[in-house]
Structure formats: C-alpha cells, structure tokens
Amino acid sequence: MTRAVKKLDLDPVTVRKARSLARKAGRPIVNLAKQHTTVSVERAVLRLAGLAGADSEGIPWVNRLADTVRADVGLEHGFALPVWDALLRGEAEDLNVLAQKAASGSVTFRLPEGRDAQRARTAARKAAAGGLKLIDGRRRERDRLIKKHGDPEQRPWIYLIVATGDIYEDIPQAQAAARAGADIIAVIRSTGQSLLDYVPEGATREGFAGTYATQENFRLMRAALDESSRELGRYIRLTNYASGLCMPEIATLAGLQRLDMMLNDSMYGILFRDINPIRTFVDQRFSRQIHARAGIIINTGEDNYLTTADAVDAAHTVTVSQLLNEYFAKEAGLEDWQLGLGHAFEITPEIPDSFRMELAHAMLARQLFPDAPLKWMPPTRHMTGDVFRGYLLDGFFNLVGAMTGQGILLVGMMTEAVVTPWISDRDLALQNVRYVLGAAGNLHEDFHPAPDGFIANRARQVLGESIDLLDRIVDEGLLNAIGDGTFGLMKRPQDAGRGLEGVARRSGEYYNPAIELLEEAQ
C-alpha cells in the first residue's frame, strides 16, 4: 500500500493541523462517552460474561435481566455491581438462572457497598475476563487460519454482499461468491434491526432485505466460510454490522464468533437512523474497544454522506469524518491496519472532469491515511437502471480503486437500485473487477499527477475546506455541528433521537469490568 502514497504534494504542516483539529473536536466527545453509560454497553458486559439465550417470547435473557436491574437500582451505576452482588448473595447459581428469576420477579437487586461492593467487583471482573479470554482465543485462531490459508493475492480485497433474509440461503450464496472470487463476505442485516433494542436470538430464516445479525447466524456463516477458506486456499473474511441501538452487544458477539470486519461508523446511526448522538458515541467507544481487542477491522460509513449530499460540494465532509473516525478509533485502541475508512465514487457522471475529481478525492484519502485499508464504495446514486451505463461506471470506479491502492473494494453491481443482485450480476461485476485489476492494477507505478495539475489542486482544495470545517467544529462543538446538519445534511440535536432513554450519566459508584480490563490492556 505504501507504494501508492506521497503522490500528492500535500503540505505536512497542513496534514498535521487537520489531525490536531480532529483531536480537538473529538476529545470532548470522548470525555462525554467516559461520563455516560448505556443499556446496551451494560448488556454487552452480561453477554461477555456468558449470558445468552432468550425466553419463550424471544426476548433475550440479557434484556430481561437488564430491565429488572435497571428498575431496581437504575442504570447509572452500571449493571455489574448489582448483578454479581446478587450472585454472591446466593440468589442464583449462575447468570442464566438469575435472569430467569429476575424475569419472574423473584429477585430484588441492590447496589452493594463496602466489602460487598469489592467482592462484587472482583467477581464481575473475573466473569468479564473470561469473555475477553474467549475473544483473545478467537483472534489467535484467526491469525492461525490466515497463516494456514493465506491472504488474498491482490489488493484491494474484493468485498461482496449477500442478503437473502434466510441464513440457510445466505450460506450457499456466500460460498458461491467466495468461489467466484470474493475475499470478504458481508451479510446485510434486515432493515430495521438497527432500531431494535435487543439482539434477536438463534438462526433466523426471515428478514427484510437482509438477515438478522444473531450470535447463531454469525457462528453458522463463519463455519461455512471456514469450509470455503479450506477449499479455496485463502482466508475468507466475514463482515457484519456493529451499528444501531445494540452496537456494543453485536461487537461483543462478533468478537466471540470470530467475525473479521464490522461496519462501525462514529456518526452513521445519528445521521441516518436518528439515534441519539450521546447514545451513539458511548456505544461506539465500547464497541471499538472490543473490536480493537478482537483484531476486527472496522469499516466506517462516509460513503453514505455522499448519497444525500453532493459528492463535489461535500467532499470535504468525508475527509473530516474520516479524520474524526480515525481519532475516535485510535482513542479506543484500534490500530491503523484496522481502519477501513470509507469513501465512495458518487460524483455526478455528467459533471466535466468527474473522473479526475474522483481520482483526486481517492488519492487524498490514500495519502492522508497511508496505513489504513481504505474501503472504496461503488456508485449508487447515479445508477439509473440503465445497466449498460452502470457497468461502465463501475469499470471507472474499479479503475480509481486500482490506481489509488484502495484496501477493500466493494463490488459495484450494474443492477444497483433495480433488483437485489442476481447470480449473473455478481459474475459480471467480478469480471469487471478482474479485468480492471489485471489490466491496470499496476498503473499506479506510472501514474504521478502533475504537481500543479487539476488532481493535485483539487486534493489540496478539499483538504483546505476540511480544515476550515474542522476549525468551525472545534469552535462550536461537534455535537452542535451534528445538530446543525453539517454531515449528510441531517440535523440531529443531542437531546433527541432514538435510544436516549437508554443513556445515563455514570455515578461515582459506576463500575464496568469490561471497560476496566480493556483500558488496562491498552
């Protein structure tokens, strides 16, 4: 990847300034995240400690237990102290029984004090450490399998989506896609899952335009792709979504089931799902700490801004968001190789020099984040249903990907916005990618934009606009900027949005063993 960088003559002082502004803008948010907790963060601790399963109505036991604890002692102290205090008091032999008793109303929780609190802390810490140990084991297992089967031969890695709604249909489709050349399989989630305040349980066969993210679905798909990895002699990565109201829990389940990449944007839920900003930032920090520990690569969602705002006018908002995502990610312990920062090929094709501008934007991202596996997203907005034109557009998209050393390439479908991809659409799309990578994959060796040419100037202009915007965000505060509609044109005030009722300011007694352990290791 390093081969492709340093082609734009960017002023290093300006680049440093951009990063330091992002840090300044992000730091108050991190402090805010450290001062709050959410129901989903606390439920994630219970999941880490091994609580799984659901009652006869399909409501997970973690939710049953969490709801009771919250009703008895509130959310602000965290759930670890009251839960492990109850276990130490002999209310139940394990978490599962405790959850069942809590659901039937036969346990009352309290906030332990003094020596009882200390004992509860120790027990909770031991339980959370057990979960982290499983995640660590999964990470070692991944390393071993990559060593055994190998990484894809080429960069970018080829990323394909399956989305049937039925995990048992997804599996053969995913395996077929891997055989056809996919290096990464993403299972799209059912529409609306991001707004559920619980993680569904078990293998699922009905979803809307996607398949529910559940621990069992994760396990089934990972096992199937392990089979494909063996068959194909390269490790096939699995992707899902740590987003929405249950982001921390889904991140935890992903770590436990050895998922390899997770969509995990710092602002997507706020902007596109109207989830409360504080809820999102708190959940996001915890989920990123888990991803860091699990060796999971995150994919951020900057491409989405360009589906609502203009890709030329708003190009700098992508850069700003990438810088913020980078800051938040590193603060949570993620390393450069884990940052699949997003960007997209969405400039109106009819605009003169649209391709040169796409190149400029992609090169800017590449050079700003030289060690991150950038995620390059195909055109969606200008896919009109004219599949022939769409195929050409995807070819140009692939060409930018090849010329600018992108790490992860989401394969564009000519039938985007027409149908969910047919088998032939996927095959044609992969032919397109293979042709472009084969024909022009090494073009970056010869391609050096003129230092004062259109591309270099455009990149500098976008970087300059990013700094102006970051300056403004630092002045008014990121939460206010989000409230003003700075990103993707969406206005999201901090005191509104979904999931706000699941946020609490941490008390002086707050204890979360998972966060403690994750931060110690950092």
Add this chain to the structure above:
Amino acid sequence: MSIIRPYGDTTGDGMVQMSFTLPIAHDKRAEGAAIQLANKMGMDPALVVHAKPMGPDFTFFVVYGPVNHLVDTDKVEVIERDYPLLTPKEVNLSVRKHLRRRLTIVGACIGTDAHTVGIDAIMNIKGFAGEKGLEYYRELKVVNLGAQVAVPELVRRAKAEKADAILVSQVVTQREAHVLNTKEMSAAFREAYAENARPVLVAGGPRFTEQMADELGVDRVFGRGTTPGEVASYLVDALVTKRQPVKRSA
C-alpha cells in the same frame, strides 16, 4: 401507426437482445435450451451470441434475434397516477411557495406491529429504492414515532405537532389486524378533528391494496414498492396544490 415491432437497424426487423441464466452446466445442450427458451418467447431464429459458465451449475446467455410479436399501441392500457410526480426540489418549492410554512408529517407503526421497515423506508433520510426519505425534504417536517404506537398517542402527537398528514404503516400482522388497526386510527382522527381540519390520513404496507382506502377510512393507501417521492408528491397534491390553486401569474 399503431402496429409496431422492435427496431434494431432496419424498420420492422423486430430485433431484441436479452440475457438470462439457466441452472445447468454449460454445454451444447445448455445452448440448445437457451434457444428453445428464446423460441418460446417469440424470438425466431434465436442467436446465442454468448454463453458462459458461472460455476459448475449455471450458465449465462446473451441472445439476439427477431421477435415475431407485434405491438398495437392503441391497445396499450395505462393506469395514470392522479397526481404529478415531483422531484424533491419541486416538492420543496411548492410547499415553500404555496403553503409558506413547512408541511408537518407524523408517522408511526400502530398496534403491536414492531416492523418499522415501511415507515422508515418512507421517512428516514436513508430512503428506499435509491430515493431519499421524506426527512431529506427541507420543507417537510417529519416526526417518526416509531413502532407500537397506540392510536390515542398518535392523535395526541398529531395535535401537538399540528400535523398536516399522518402516515401509518402496517407490515407484519395477524388475523387482519392491519385492517382493524387502521380503521381504529381513522375513526379516532375523525372523532378528534372536524372533517375540514383533519390531517390527511395515509396508510401503507405490503398487505394493503390501493383500492382499500374507503374501507379503511383513510385518504390514500400505498402498497408494496411505494417510494418516498410518490408519497411526497401525493401529499403536495392533496395538501398544497389542491388547497391553494396555483396562481398562474406567480
């Protein structure tokens, strides 16, 4: 001229191209099967210009040839939409110009239905089928109450927000609950408002058909596949354009 045929490079040649996949391995028999399908579709002679195996079990074909069907343009039946389809820009402009304030829409999934897929597809900025949702429209104020909203709560919020329109979604239902819920909703609004002051009531969901509006007591029903743009255009037509006829001089 009302009788026409497809045009390749000569009037009347009837030339058509198509592509499809058959679930069989690629061999001569597969190509014969592709020709057979094309023949049955009225393409004769059919020329398989491209056949490519996709894995061991599928073959992709591109086929060219003349179709023997004639099209009579006089016999084409079109069901016209009774409102003009507007772009987001036109919707915003129309609301700003004629309503002179933002148009308020309150949406919800009512009853026990927890599936906000429908209402979110229409209302969330993310949208549906490549179209942005109603939140994207600057001149529309969108209040999405989410799932499992009780009818009295919906009426209360509608009044508090001074709603111009109510969107109600029903996706997953049992024993005709979607019909009962929607009837309950429309009855409640008729009771709470004077008829001329009542918000426009819109119901949507895959189990509704557009002809059900009267039965449900709503002003409009949208079925499967409805896009946000269609809903926005309808609302402008129902609330903005019709209420205050366009002044031509403006």
